[in-house]
Amino acid sequence: MKIALGADHAGFEYKDRIAQILRDRGHDVLDFGTHDATPVDYPQYGYVVGEAVATGQAERGIVVCGSSLGIAMAANKVPGVRCAAVSEPYSAELARRHNDANVLAFSERLSGWEMVERMLEIFLETPFDGGRHAYRVAQLFEFGNEQRSRTLRDLERGEVTDARTPGDLVGVPPGG
Numbered sequence: 524m525k526i527a528l529g530a531d532h533a534g535f536e537y538k539d540r541i542a543q544i545l546r547d548r549g550h551d552v553l554d555f556g557t558h559d560a561t562p563v564d565y566p567q568y569g570y571v572v573g574e575a576v577a578t579g580q581a582e583r584g585i586v587v588c589g590s591s592l593g594i595a596m597a598a599n600k601v602p603g604v605r606c607a608a609v610s611e612p613y614s615a616e617l618a619r620r621h622n623d624a625n626v627l628a629f630s631e632r633l634s635g636w637e638m639v640e641r642m643l644e645i646f647l648e649t650p651f652d653g654g655r656h657a658y659r660v661a662q663l664f665e666f667g668n669e670q671r672s673r674t675l676r677d678l679e680r681g682e683v684t685d686a687r688t689p690g691d692l693v694g695v696p697p698g699g
């Protein structure tokens with residue numbers, strides 16, 4: 524798999540270790556840096572990894588910063604990116620199975636390395652479940668003008684009035 528990597532100064536050590544593991548396993552790594560502890564701005568690294576995935580230059584992305592949060596927020600600004608900031612294996616698994624996450628964000632300051640290694644493994648090995656989840660994931664990319672008008676109307680009314688259900692789609696099982 525072709526995997527894009529990016530990190531700020533608070534995440535580059537884990538990012539480098541991840542790059543090594545991926546290369547050892549035969550993956551193709553696109554490493555966008557950073558490469559040392561000189562302070563840099565995490566949004567730039569989240570954006571470039573996001574764009575690599577969104578444009579198809581990489582199939583997946585992994586981003587690392589101090590907390591995992593800022594760089595995940597940046598990656599998620601790129602249309603087409605589904606980046607999950609994760610700190611334990613079950614979330615990493617669900618990010619793949621239910622959300623089809625194409626980018627994961629790790630924290631170098633808060634997560635131990637063994638935990639990150641485990642989550643990396645899960646990210647690489649776990650398929651997307653599809654079905655009802657595909658229908659929901661698709662809605663994440665409908666956040667254009669039509670969706671915004673609908674949401675702003677819901678906001679005014681104080682409730683979600685026309686949440687569509689999987690039953691609206693042929694072949695998608697309900698529930699779950």
Ligand code: RB5
Binds near residue numbers: 531533589590591593
């Ligand atoms: C850098 O100090 C830190 O703010 C950054 O790595 C990240 O945690 C931001 O969300």
